Amino acid sequence: MLQRLSFGTFSCLLALPMSALAFTYNSPSIEPEVASGYEEKPGWSAERFAVAAANPLATDAGYQVLKAGGSAIDATVAVQMVLALVEPQSSGIGGGAFLMHYDGNEVQAYDGRETAPSGVDEALFLNEEGEPLEFMEAVASGLSVGVPGTLRVLEMAHAEHGKLPWKDLFSPAITLAEEGFAVSPRLHTSVAEETYLQDDELARTLYYSQDGQPVEAGETLRNPALAAILRTIAEQGSAALYQGEFAEDLVARVQSHPQRPGELTLEDLNTYEAVQREPLCTPWQQWEVCGFPPPSSGHLTIMQILGILDHLPMVEAPLEGGEPGDTYLHQFLEASRLAFADRGRYIADPDFVEAPGGDWKTMLAPEYLQTRAELIENDVSMGENAEPGRPGELATSWATQPQQPEYGTSHISILDEEGNAVAMTTTIEQAFGSRIMSDGGTGLAGGYLLNNELTDFSFTPEVDGEPVANRVEPGKRPRSSMSPTLVFERESGELVASLGSPGGAAIIHYTARTLAALRDWGLDAQEALELPHAITLGGPVYLEQDRFPEETLKALQERGHEVSERELTSGLQALVRQEDGTLRGGADPRREGVVMGD
Known part of the structure; x- marks a missing residue:
């Protein structure tokens, strides 16, 4: 058996088929730590399979899927959905991901990186004087939101390598979102140190008290809007986020940002594709x-x-x-x-x-x-x-991109019993992304955060008359x-x-x-x-x-x-x-x- 931290009655039994499982959690006791803290860990050993993720609840979701006979991809889907709930500052369905998969014979690279809306141009992050915006002015705005790709890329990989039904893989996250989970010290600290998140009404209501205090570590947090959204995605597939009511709400929140509205449209969502x-x-x-x-x-x-x-x-x-x-x-x-x-x-x-x-x-x-x-x-x-x-000749002479901040992300590594392997890094870019939350139009409390991935493009489109390779262009994926x-x-x-x-x-x-x-x-x-x-x-x-x-x-x-x-x-x-x-x-x-x- 793999060495495991003691989480009491944290794991649930897996005697039933996946379709019949009701995932129930008792929240683990995690020693307090700040985001920059350092806590010794024992290292772990296993013989047949293992899953590593950034939060114990997410790791346990993947572990349960593997125990139930799921593949590495199945476990990855379950882990990501729980991370969207318990580590929302780092990744989620409003972001993107790169996924590496090995099936025992072939290595595949699945690209779920966000794309720039069709209505933007290379001046997206320039002010009226043609100078780059202050970084956080661009981040906490509708300008920064790219078309999300996480759900699309997971669905693509699951169609090829999944063993268990797509809808069953959402059960852990849905259960936690409905019944609540204990806020981790890192989430508490991230919320407490955040400056812009309270500007969004949905996020302020979810993560802060009425007098503006951040959720406390150990406090039970529920997210009924995310539960409803995930339940629909589980039944209808990723299309539920890219079309219909959820898509309309996403676009409306980007386009109606009070300071800097973005250009994202329903057509941008409808036409997004993950690629190999x-x-x-x-x-x-x-x-x-x-x-x-x-x-x-x-x-x-x-x-x-x-x-x-x-x-x-x-x-x-x-x-x-x-x-x-x-x-x-x-x-x-x-x-x-x-x-x-x-x-x-x-x-x-x-x-x-x-x-x-x-x-x-x-x-x-x-x-x-x-x-x-x-x-x-x-x-x-x-x-x-x-x-x-000069590693090779180029048709275009590129300028060097000026330095600017880069943030964010979470990582998942999984090996299953049949020798399949996943390495997936997943992101909404900066902590809490664009600080825009969507409830999918459900009217329920909570929701999911939208990325600020477009700030990974160069704010400066050219230097001394030469273009920057990573400048903003419609439909382009920012460098990561x-x-x-x-x-x-x-x-x-x-x-x-x-x-x-x-x-x-x-x-x-x-x-x-x-x-x-x-x-x-x-x-x-x-x-x-x-x-x-x-x-x-x-x-x-x-x-x-x-x-x-x-x-x-x-x-x-x-x-x-x-x-x-x-x-x-x-x-x-x-x-x-x-x-x-x-x-x-x-x-x-x-x-x-x-x-x-x-």
């Missing part, structure tokens, strides 16, 4: 790492970082006292600078932007990465001077950092791991460092997730608060890095198959996730 893309599978010594292609920048940038590191002199002891040492960190950060320079120049929706040399894999060619590695000096940082390379990842042994082809993380652009660093820790440093899943973080997007370096010795900070500063400390709240989940065939699971100690399985 060719996954990117990259040889990396004894492993093959499979990740999502553009419009995600995740896999390309991760594998550029790791590939550049493989062309640098090996650090004999990358871990010093349990943390990455300053020599390794210097190499890692310099490789990140170079990879992010390429990311900012080239990567965007492949339906609108051509890959360098006509193939995204040119960015990962060993010869190209060797030339990039040669730019790294042992003792001096390049600082903000990292320039994009989400990095759902599946890992395989190169010789045998056997699955090694499913992993990923939330964290905006830092998803890339979190995932890259975890892969290095798993392959090179002899750490298991939980140990790898516990390592402290270090990131740079090309400018200053941020080290995780109070996790590195002062000597490390000074050594990096002496190399020319501008270093400061801050909370770096990843939400990594990882399932790793050991050499003996057993599973080892890890959940990030910085969030509330757990692993369950048998």
Whole structure:
């Protein structure tokens, strides 16, 4: 049996067929923690199957589905619907997702990324003077809402790989929404620290008291509007959200935003399609790492970082006292600078932007990465001077996108008993998305939050007369950092791991460092997730608060890095198959996730 946290009578029995199950929950006791807190976790072991998600209630929903004979995709649907209720700040049916799936033979990449409405143009986030809007002015508005894709992509994957009926997979979330669940410490803290959410009447009524106090941790929260919406989607499929009353309410709330109404229309919803893309599978010594292609920048940038590191002199002891040492960190950060320079120049929706040399894999060619590695000096940082390379010829000359914030997301990793695997990263972008809630026109309390995904586009459409690849265009999918990842042994082809993380652009660093820790440093899943973080997007370096010795900070500063400390709240989940065939699971100690399985 998998090691499990003690949740009392939390799980329900599964003796009945799925169609007959009534999912009943007794809320677990979770120790208080803030969003940036750190709570030690034991790591988990299993033999047959496992599910890892960001909230114990969501993990348990997936576990129950697997116990009932469901597939990894079935469990993913159940997990996502519960996350929409209990972790609404991070993902939900008003957002999008990238889903990687392995069926024992083939790796597939399902793209449920949001799209820009047909009525927008590249000036979407410019003010009357032609200058970019303040970031939060754009976020908390109708302008930022893209056409959601989560339900469509889950339905597409379920049609191919589901075993249990679609409608049964919504039972856990519906039950929790109707009967209520105990607000987690992280949800309480997120609501308490939020500035704009009370501007929306539905959200204010759901998450705050009449005198404006946030819901308390442990308080029972019900969401009857979401229950009614999910019940209809369970019966009618994803079309229920994209047509009819639910769609009309969604569009009305976007178009009637009091400060900055958006352009989303019923036609945009009706014509949205999830798509399958060719996954990117990259040889990396004894492993093959499979990740999502553009419009995600995740896999390309991760594998550029790791590939550049493989062309640098090996650090004999990358871990010093349990943390990455300053020599390794210097190499890692310099490789990140170079990879992010390429990311900012080239990567965007492949339906609108051509890959360098006509193939995204040119960015990962060993010869190209060797030339990039040669730019790294042992003792001096390049600082903000990292320039994009030339991995291949382009018909269009792109400008580098100016830096702007990226946020959000949640990650799910699942392995089922038949060898199917899922890695799905799911998002509404910033915490609580656009701060617009829809009740689907039900008139009931609560609802679901709409994404602010369009702020992942460049606010600035061109620089010095040259277009930015990731500028706003009608029907385009904004560039993402989400990095759902599946890992395989190169010789045998056997699955090694499913992993990923939330964290905006830092998803890339979190995932890259975890892969290095798993392959090179002899750490298991939980140990790898516990390592402290270090990131740079090309400018200053941020080290995780109070996790590195002062000597490390000074050594990096002496190399020319501008270093400061801050909370770096990843939400990594990882399932790793050991050499003996057993599973080892890890959940990030910085969030509330757990692993369950048998």
